[in-house]
Amino acid sequence: MSKQCEAADCKRLAAALCHHCDHHVCPKHFNEHIRLIQDELHPLTDRINELLQNLTRLTLDKLLDKWLSDLEKWRDHSHQLIDNIYARKQREIQTIGDKYERNFVLHKHEQSKVIEIVKQHVNELIQEGDATYKDIEQIRMKLDNIETCLNAFQHDFVNIEIEQLKIEQDSIQVKSNMILKSIDLTILTNESKMLEAFDSSTGTLACNDQLLLLDQPSKLYLYDKELKPVGNIDWPNGLIFDYCWCQHLELFIIISHTNVFTVDVSTCEIKLIESIKPNGSFYRCTSSDNTLYISHSEDGSQINEYDLSSFEFVKRWISPKTCQLDEWIGDLRHNNTNKRFGLTIRNRSKNEFYFQIRDVQMNVISSLTIADACGLRLSLLPPYNEWLISGSCNGDCLIQITSDGKLKSRTSYNIKIRNAILFRNYILAIRTVAGLYFHEL
Structure with a gap:
C-alpha cells in the first residue's frame, strides 16, 4: 500500500524515503530536501575557512604564552x-x-x-x-x-611557632601529553606492572586524567600511574554493570542493574540519582559534554538520554534506530572530540558481532563486522579518535579500529581479557581474569 507524503499539509503519495530526515516524501518534497542538504554545504565552507584562519594564527609562542601565564598566576x-x-x-x-x-x-x-x-x-x-x-x-x-x-615573660607573652614553608619541586609538573606517533598495539611490550584483582564478568574499567577506577567486591579502588592505591570507597550497592568518567561534572558515573550513582573521588561521596528510574535493565553508560547515555540489556536495546545538569530524562532511542529486534548493544562509548558514538552490537540470529560509528542522531556512519568475537568491550584511543575493542570468543584479543571505522590491527593476548582502556595517554590498562596489567606504550 502506497504511503502518503509526510511533509506538512502535503496530500501527495510518497515516492521515496529521505535518509536525511527518515521520512517518506513525494518527488516535490524530495527535491526540496536535496536543496536543503546542498544548503548545508555553505556553513561547512565557512567553518573550514574559520579553522584555517585559526590554524594560521596559531604560533608556538602563543601556545607557550598561555602556560607561562598560568605559571605567573x-x-x-x-x-x-x-x-x-x-x-x-x-x-x-x-x-x-x-x-x-x-x-x-x-x-x-x-x-x-x-x-x-x-x-x-x-x-x-x-x-x-x-x-x-x-x-x-x-x-x-x-x-x-x-x-x-x-x-620567660617575653617568650610567653606572644609565642609564635613558624614552620618552614615547604614548596616541593613536584608541586608543579611541566609535561606534554602529546603522542608523537600513532599507537601500535601489535608491538605491545611485556607488562610493566601487575595487580592481582577479583575477576568481574562485567569487566568494567574507567579513568580520568590522573586516576584509574577499579571495582572489587564491596569496594571501589583508585590507582595512580604507578599502579599504587591512592584511595578506596565502600560500595554497598550491589553488582556494578558499568561506569564512566564524566568530564562535565568531574565525577564518575556508575550504573547497577536498576540505579545510577555519582562518585566524587575527592570527597569519597556516593550519591544516588533518584530522578533516573529504570525502564528495563541498565547495562552500559557513557557521557558527552552535557548528556548521559544509558543502554539496556535486552534484544532491540534502547538508549536513554539524560540532561547532566539535572539528570532529567530527555529522549529515548529504540529499535530499529538503535539496533534490530534480534540484536543487542554490547557496549557504548561517546567521543567528545568528534561527537561520535562507538557501539559494539551482537546479532543473535546470525551470531555475528559488529562495530559501528554513529553521529549524535544515531545515524550509522560506518559498520565493521568483527569475526570470531564475543563479549566485546569498547574504549577510546585519543588523540587520533581511534577505537579499541577488547575480547573475542576466547577473550584474548585487542582490536584497534581507525577513526573512520576500518580494522587497523588485531593483537592476541596471553590472558583472557575483560576490558582495556588507555590511561594518561601512554599506559594501556588491561583488566583480565587474573588481575589488572599496565603496559607502557
Missing part, C-alpha cells in the same frame, strides 16, 4: 596567599597585645621594684665596703632569677 596566587597569612597573623599578634597590655604594665612594674631593691642593696654594700662572698652569690642568684623571669 600560580606565583601571584602563592604570593597573595603568603601576604594574606602574614596580615592575619599580624592582627592576631596585635590582638594579644591589646588584650594583655595591663598584664604587661603590671609585670614590668613589679620587676622594676625587684630590680630597685637589689640595686639599693648593692649600693649599700659598696658604701659600707664589707660585702662577703655569700652576699655576692645571693645578688647573682637574684639577678639570674630576674633575668630568667624577664626572658
